[in-house]
Amino acid sequence: MAKTEEQGEKQGEDVPTLVDPTLTRELPSTPRGVRTRASLVAAARTVFERDGYIDSRLTDITKEARCSTGTFYTYFDSKEEALAAVLHEAQEDMLHPGPPQEQHADRTVVESLEAGNRAYVDAYKRNAKLMLLLEQVAAIDPKFRRLRLDRGKAFAERNCRWVKKLQAEGYADPSLDPVMSASALSLMVGRMAYYKYALDEPDWGSDDLLVETATKLWVNALGIPADGSRRT
Structure with missing residues (x-):
């Protein structure tokens, strides 16, 4: 999940709240x-x-x-x-940065993805105990569970727009379903962060290793050339 689960978009404007307004x-x-x-x-x-x-x-x-x-x-x-x-x-600090919606002029696609993943990891790490708490509350409160699912769906949809953009510009494999790809990759990185920071698993290596691995998995899964160039 590469704040990318927002460059080019006002932070949080398209993300449902976690809070019941009542x-x-x-x-x-x-x-x-x-x-x-x-x-x-x-x-x-x-x-x-x-x-x-x-x-x-x-x-x-x-x-x-x-x-x-x-x-x-x-x-x-x-x-x-x-x-x-x-x-x-x-919840603003917990906005999961994900893949950037616009390409940074001074970065390759891979570098932009890595920056997004790092921002996501940093945000998750700051709020790790609260993220664990959200798991508990979602298990016992159906209304909160619905709010959380809607929020996760919004992040996946944002990442889906980025995947479609990469496909249209020739960076990503056009045969991939963008909705399924974005959803699967977003969930994958989210669970990686959950095990390392919320559950505090000791064998998950450094922050840098998590970011590097998540980025490579995104790149390989989407068929993006390792140097961030367009596909031939």
């Missing part, structure tokens, strides 16, 4: 309220990532934020609403 509120109107809410959101993320969503308790969040239960209920109605706030703040 769980969001307007931000506080006072500076103190904004600070208190931000403290609660940060505490909630810490607790969710540490204990998991199922086992976390409101008292754990308030203890982490050093505030009362009453203060929590001033800003959120439930643990579910606190999670929505955490995701709302994190």
Whole structure:
């Protein structure tokens, strides 16, 4: 999956939200309220990532934020609403960079793909614990699972546009189905990052090795010449 799961597109404009809009509120109107809410959101993320969503308790969040239960209920109605706030703040950084939608003038196609994969890996690594949390929540919450699937589909569609562009310009194998190819390759790199960063598998090598391997697999699968030139 080569922020490529957005050059040429405003970041995030075509990506569905991870947050159920019924769980969001307007931000506080006072500076103190904004600070208190931000403290609660940060505490909630810490607790969710540490204990998991199922086992976390409101008292754990308030203890982490050093505030009362009453203060929590001033800003959120439930643990579910606190999670929505955490995701709302994190989802922009969690936008999965993928293959660039426009070719960088100073890069080959392969170099652009590698840069996209590296940006994806960096974003995943920053949010690895939260990505693991999303797996847990998706397993128990059908509504959230639907939001997550829609978001993943949007990333795959973006990557599909890039594959079609490469095919039209003579870089990629024109016989490949772009939808299936983009979906499969996006899922492949996503799971690579999941095992290395979310599950913290010790035998997955360095960040550079993951990026290099993901890029080579994309290039080989799409039939792109190794030097980034057009196919003859």
